[in-house]
Amino acid sequence: MGKRQHTNINEAVELTQNRKNEESEETDSDYSPSQSSKNRETLRLENPQKRKKRRLQSDQPARLSNPNEQAGGDTNQIHPRSSHDIQSPSAIRLGLLRWYTGVHASRGMPWRKPYDPSQGPEERAQRAYEVWVSEIMLQQTQVATVIPYYSRWMSQFPTIHSLASATVDEVNGLWKGLGYYSRASRLLAGAKKAVANYGGRLPDNAKDMEANIPGIGRYSAGAICSIAYGERVPVLDGNVNRLLSRLLALHAPPKAKATLDILWAAASILVELDPVGSTESQDHDASATPMEQTQYPGDINQALIELGSTVCKVREPDCGSCPLRPWCRGFITAGPEGIIPEIIPDIEDACTLCEPLPEGSTITSYPMKVERKKAREELDVVNVIEWRARTNPTERHFLLVRRPEGGLLAGLYEFPTSSNISKATSRNAMAGIPNKLLAGLIVPTVLTRDTKRHGSINTDNLQIKSTQFVGDVVHVFSHIKKTYRAQWVILEGGEAPPPLRLADDGRRGKRVKNHTAENLIDGKVSTSLLPIGAMWVKLKDVGNVNMGTGVVKVWNLTRDLWERELSGA
Known part of the structure; x- marks a missing residue:
């Protein structure tokens, strides 16, 4: 094989060298010193495409001049556009x-099954659902990681109807640890639309599927419809x-x-x-599989x-x-x-x-x-707010809020957070952030008039006992490098956790931009996400709540801190 290739190369080089000689003669003639100034001006003003063609012609033989070029050498030979067409x-x-x-079958993927042309519409639609779930899970995730998640998913949501009737918390609970949580919410939204508009079946052609089912693009539609419906x-x-x-x-x-x-x-x-x-x-043989x-x-x-x-x-x-x-x-x-250089019959x-x-x-x-674009860096102050009963300090609850249904970490819970604040924010400024956050989260009847005006928590029944810096957790998303700067806030007062309110007046889940913690403390604007859901969670249950990986790391870091304090380490 090697000998045949070198023979082809020598022949090609000989042909291109002949072409080079012919082109050199033309070039010498075109730019002869005896040319009239008018002709030289014509050449200078010639069409740019022609100049590009002339340059390509003069460059081509030089790039193919070494028949023994090995990998690592000049591989930038001119080639025809047709070389990017599928041959045979x-x-x-x-x-x-x-x-x-x-x-x-070597990797044991439970979703990979042979195509059965005898299946009816219902069976094919069920197959489409299974392929859809696997394809969404496999986005940005390794096969070995997906297999157990897929099996648990199909056990809990075996049909598109069962998925459509699920809640976002149930879906996120199964997705927990898989990352890129927006995929789970898109599966839920797609299932609801398929049930509402298509009788519980995904469309049987890629064009309609891509156009009408949320979260399905050209690739996913092609994969689902070719595998489940046999569409080419x-x-x-x-x-x-x-x-x-x-x-x-x-x-x-x-x-x-x-x-x-x-x-x-x-x-x-x-x-x-x-x-x-x-x-x-007709190019089949008798041994065809x-x-x-x-x-x-x-x-x-x-x-x-x-x-x-x-x-x-x-x-x-x-x-x-x-x-x-x-x-x-x-x-x-x-x-x-x-x-193996190619001769281009027409330089065009x-x-x-x-x-x-x-x-x-x-x-x-x-x-x-x-x-790759460098991921933008952001600093979030995460407030792990703990409520303790004054008469029974062992009764401990932690405040969690739910993120909006769209965007980063959609529908997951987190500790009250001030997002994307200035990196120059001081520890003292950070310590004042929980006051404003709590003023926006706790039902106003619990707060005094002074609290409402200045955003501070300090009453006979409820007060911040301490705010302690915990540390930093760095978590990298595909486009953001987040630094979660955590602080542990202990809130005391009353015999039960204070009642919480939800965002109202149409601002549900709205993000208000801000760049300084000082503004937050002064109550001018807030960087926090107005919660679409907030709740007090008992200490023993926090680990079971649907939270993103970065927030889980913050929780573990905070636990480590108080466990070290309790042990006297």
Whole structure:
């Protein structure tokens, strides 16, 4: 194989060198010193596209001049746009399905089942629900982590109707620890809409599903409808994107529309069947597996996802075991056997989308890397507010408020928090924050007139006994680096926790921006989320409440503090 490739390279270089000689003659003639000034001016003002064409023509042979170029050398040869088209789709499809036959059950995914064309509408709709749950859970989460969560979910919500009748607290309770909680709320919203508008069935085509079910985009709709309903629609998640970028040697801005159009087109070609009677449609052999014979779209799409996830990995891809290696242009271009340059019959066909590959490129240079935006940093003051009965200090309750149904950590509980305050906020300023928060949370009848006016808690029945700094917890979301600065607040008074109020006058869940704790203390504006639900929780029950991972870390840090104090450490 290596000898054949080097022969092709030598032939290509010879041809391009001849072309270079011809072009050099033209160039010398065009820019001869004997030219008239008029002709020189014409060339200077020529169409920019023609100048680009002329530059490409002069650059092309130089980039292909070394037939022994190895990986790590100059891999930025000019190539035709057609090199990013799928070649031999039937052969690729068959090789992919043959490989998938042997691995589809290897990771023990309970949602992965063979497609049964004899199923009726109800059975297919149930299958769509199962695939939908798995696909949403698998977003940003490893398969091994998802499996137990999926099993518990299907045990509690076996049908879309049972999910639609659930509460957000029940859904978040099952989701606890999986992260990205907005996924759970979108599943609940989607189920409610499917039951209300579609008789408890997800739409049976990707177009309607994407358009009408909350939280389902083009990828999820394609995955669900191809796997459950047998619709021939493509998928393009991160795994398939990486796989196809390497297969097509596409080194272009990954989020550009032109790049995504190429990848979606390639995925579409692979999931479609060749026309009956075509040469490729007859390219089956006697040893074809059942998957190769049926070529169900769900099998093709799942095979692409599985190959990208387990073989064509981000780092250290296992090219040696990849069934698509014979057709992988990325492997050929950046692999150990060097470059196979292509002659472009018409320079107008040159690809203008790809960016130059970095020096020392390998297969992992595809897809093109983008510089990630640095996560913005925010400081939140988290107030772990504890109420104790004055006559019975062992009776301890903690104040929790529920976040709005949309946005970050939707519907989860947290300790009263002042969000995104200035990093220059002093400890003294922080210590005053609980006064204003409590003034907004406790029923006004419990507070004196002075409390309402100045936002302070200090009555015969209720007062802040102490405010103690706990420490910092850093928690990184996909786009935010949060520092939770925790303080432990002890509130005393009365024989029962003070009654709480909810946000009213249409401001439910509204966030009011602020940047200084001093403003909060003065009562000018508030950074806190007006709670859509607030409650006192007994000490023994706090760990069972649906809270985000960062808030759980704050709780554990606070417990560690008082346990050390009790032990005298």
